Amino acid sequence: MESWEEVAAGCTQDRSAPAPATKEKPQNYPFTTDQVDNDQRSGKEQRAVPKRLSQYVVPIGIVLIILMMVVPLPAFVLDALIAANITLALTIVLVSMYVKRALDFSSFPSLLLIATLFRLALNISATRLVLTNGFAGHVIDAFGHFVVGGSLIVGLVIFLILFIIQFIVITKGAERVAEVGARFTLDAMPGKQMAIDADLNAGLIDEATARKRRTEVTSEASFYGAMDGASKFVKGDAIAAIIITMVNLVGGFAIGMLQRGLSPQDSITTYSLLSVGDGLVSQIPALLLSVATGLIVTRSANDGDMGSTVSKQLSQHRNALLIAGGAALALCLVPGLPKLPFLIAGGGVLAIALRLPKQTGEPSAEEQAAIAAAEAEPPPDPTEVLLGEMRVDPLELALAPDLVDLVEASGGDLLERVRALRRKVALELGIVMPPVRTRDDLDLPLSHYVVRISGVEVGRGQAPPGTVLAIGEGLDFLPGRAGVEPVFGLAGKWVPAELRHQADLTGATVVDRASVIITHLAEIVRVHASRLLGREDVRALTEIVKRSHPVVVEELTPAALSLGQVQQVLQAMLDEGVPIRDLVRIYEALSLQAKHSTDPDGLLEAARASLGPAIANRYSQDGTLTAITLEPRLEQQLLESMRPTDNGLQLLIDTGRAESMLADLTRLTEQGEERGVSPVLVCSPQLRNALRRLVQMALPRLPVLSYSEITGSTLRIETIGVVNGAYPVAA
Template identity: 40%
Template sequence: MTARLAKTDAMVAIYILVAFIMLIVPLPAVLLDVFMAFNIAIGFTILFACMFIKEVLDMSYFPTILLFTTIFRIAMNVSSTRYILTEGTAGNVVITFGQFVGGGDLIVGAIVFVILIMIQFLVINKGSERVAEVTARFTLDAMPGKQMAIDADLNTGAIDDREAKERRDKIQMESSFFGSMDGAVKYVKGDATAGLLLTAINLIGGLAMGMLRNGMDAMTALDNYGILTIGDGLVSQIPSLLISLSTGILVTKGSKEAEFGPAIFRQLFGIPKVMYMVGGTLVFLGVVTDLNTILFMGMGLLFIVGGRMMAGSLETAAIESEVDSEEAAAEEIRQPENVVSLLQVDPIELEFGYGIIPLADVNQGGDLLDRVVMIRRQIAVELGTVVPIIRLRDNIQLNPNQYIIKIKGIQISEGEILFDHYMAMNPGYVEEEITGIPTFEPSFHLPAIWITENQRERAESLGYTVVDPPSIIATHLTEIIRQHIAELLTRQDVQNLINNIKETNPSLVEELVPKLLGLGEVQKVLQNLLREGISIRDLLTIMETLADYAPATRDTDILTEYVRQSLKRAISTKYFPPHETTNVVTLDPKVEQEIMGSVKQTENGAFLNLDPNRSRAIIDSVGKEVQKLENLGKNPIVITSPIVRMYFKRLTEDYFRDLVVVSYNEVETNVELQSVGMVTA
């Protein structure tokens, strides 16, 4: 395979090298004939290749091909011009074209040559240039929409990650190709201009050489050199015309999958009614007018017969299609049921009733799919992990305005919206109430009211927070994902994250995984961080810390604490605003000692063996102190010593889901804290 690629590279290089040799070195007539014949063959090859490819990207190197063939053709023109002026002849190919195409008449040959130039300039080149320009512009303009469509298909599960990557790469290639074609058409136009100038130079130079050097009279010189000039121009312009036509075919190729010939034939002659009307018109003209009756009636009958045959083939195809569909349906019934596909569980599902379908339907102006894409991007930036594909499904068993959110096939939460209403929430300082339908915001279960479109502007002016139904669903879905992101992080996800780090830090990965820690142990550390809302985006720092402490312990809980301390800048930024004193609750040292005294170490890790009454007393005390912070409008934060933090968090996490527990080692030195209470028991 490598040897074959090397040969093709050498052939391309030789092709370009020959062009430069022709610009410098005079060639014998026989060799010039070979290159002219080869140039014509290349022109037909490009034409037929452009006709029969299925996709324009199958000729993705067409702009480069245009450049190479243009250089070769110009070099050949220069070489033939040199030969005509020095020898008074130009080989068999040029003489034959000049005499045969022009009928041996200089005037006829000149007229044919001018017609070819006009066709190429005014029709093919002009149209191809305009089509290439417009296609390039529309392709670039359509890129964002195509990218969003791919993201939407990916989120709905219509395609997988591999197919999404292939489609994105194809869009990039299409934009690059049409952008290049917009400029490459200029090569063809410039080639035609250069050919016309060289022809004029040939004619003027030939007259001068014949009259001044060879002693010919004006008519003899014109006849001799004129035929050679016309022949040389035709030899170069016919391949140029073929490549111009190829360019036009390529930039106007509409279908991406169909064969060129059958597609054109089907579109022109595939409608029997059209064939009948054309045939009737030709027969009418042959009978009524003085046109050749036999010719027009014969051709008209030919169209009518062709239309009848096309109608018969369409009827046969329709019957065959119906039979095939019935057989396929029967075969599907006969086949044993494939239950393997039913075993797969989607990580995240959003099911909704039929009343919410317009929010997810792009054709009806719904943008729920776009919001789902934004949720995945938001979580990736915020927490540093990739959210699995979110499946969107309609479920007729639900109420029309109801939706449910499932994690790994189990319903986690639900909500209900009014499609044509807005949800208004009082942030706490709005005094004037607005009428509406009482409800609760599904994400945080806050009291709210449904209002109509007409009430929206007034509610906002009064200070209400007003959100539309898609935003309600998106916010609810985002919160559910945040709460369960730890269990959604799989070993494969961790492997993908490690692979990304390995590209820039291979030595770190080789030292850590699997020599010091297994993939599952790294996964548990990352899950511990995500479970408490700590971003793992700075994976380099996390893995550096694990590599530092893994030789001393493989306890993932202890390793998590070391990692948290390494991430103290991020933790402080998340919970403690700069230039502001943060109210917190501390933990009584006696309680800390009691908790540490109740820790039991086992082979499977440590656990807390605290007396139930003491646990209840500590929890009650935490509840009182947390209530103080909530009354002040502050987030509930408890500060503990590093060794106690993870055990205290385990003790309280089932009772206070939003309680933030940090250790002193996780707080930057410039953070200002103020204790407003202490947890005692």
């Protein structure tokens, strides 16, 4: 017998694989196949060239960066590389603003390290040119003279301000955020993995989606861990910038006086401005990368880029913008303050606020139109309402009033799981499960639910609010009330949801309320699948088969069998737990058998024989089918005792022989289950259906197969016993 977890996962988990992609007809179909292949091949080759080039860009760039530290560069090459460095830093900042998630820029930590190494290589090349030639290109010269006005004091002040902004404000904050983000992400990994497993077991996602989400969780943890280390690069780069600038100042002053014979004033003027210009050229890209680091690690989960998100969120607070604009205008009344700047700022904010929609409790124009249309609709016909209430739903789930939170949009996911269950049942059994009408029932006791088929109760259970079901032993120390798992009847305990972790530590299986209900509903649908397969459902399934195999349907119905007879066979197969997904093969077997006889038992055996290997594989374990057989003389006696009745073939044997057979089957079945296997009873095809009717009264879970169903399979048959009507004979 399968464990509860396997059944819970199997009832909703989607193991279906995506259908193979089909090749579309090429647009240039009139051309020959060779021409089409050549065109496609050339296109692939053209696309492969840039892809191969992109694989070598980063390795070649790193090698060139290393060479820059050793090989002297001409001044014009240094100018081009400095411009490329500033452009690269600006590009990284803009990309950081437009990504929707931090993982969308997962290469940022590595790119940050490469950009930092590139900037340090530029510092080394610039320092070499400054100290050897007294000139390091026009870019550094422009920053030293034009940007800072040719003043050493101004340049040093601006450089120190940039250093303070980068090191004290941005780098420190980004480093702290990255550290906290990495720690919180790692701490949240087990919970996220459990949530993915819960969604997978509930059928809300398939295996491919679960695998993708697990990869995203792992990637997120790796990304924030890498960002925690990458922030150290930014911090070290800021410290290196000021040290390099001080070394350039001292070294340039000494070289100017000792080697080039310049006066102290000329030496300070020349080398100091170049050193400050070099520091500013490297500090501005470093500041941009620090800003990009802060933007990446402070991004929260949203569906838009940073600019769209900020604009949307600010525009949602019209009153705040009105107050801010009014406060800016009020500052114009303060004596001594200039009026024009505050008038422009306050007027601009007020203009933006007035263009936003009013935030009142009144509905918008569209909502008012919808309300008016609803009020204009005529009241429903009382007769139609009464007929709707009289209609009996094929499948109904009634909940006690305190269980309505399971289906509420604010947090209940029961309805989503029901939809996933319908898909799972269709893929597993081959029938379209009818919509489940979920409603509250004031007549039910609190915490109870009831499943009804065609208005008849077929299952009942409990799901107390605020609790989870712990199935296992050693739960006496936990508060709660005793409960029973509804599918297998396993003893458990409904414990408060906040004690779930403590129940996990005891080794118990902890299941939430929605999973208990869905698992119970799935088992009920499997057991009563034949009752859910209506005549209209058979017609719909037949129409689907007719689209792809019209000849099969035309030979079967209505020429050979009616839809009612086909429905009877399909229901009998579902009663025995046989899926009817392969309708094409079933219909082919029925059309051949109907030419000889339309006896329901014969039609059923013909349909089962066509699915023999698939049926046998359902009960095998690791390629082995564990079987119980009948002693040949007993089987012959049973064949002779079969008599046709209104309910099909029946075995007319004495009560003592029947009880002895059932006792032997029970004992052998229990012995097999103790060994961890689920045996099946195998007999001749003529006897199978009649014997199943006898066995199902005492052993409803024991499958009965015929020799023809296991003959075509590649399974290894292992016999654990032979029944002779009085005692089992060892195999």
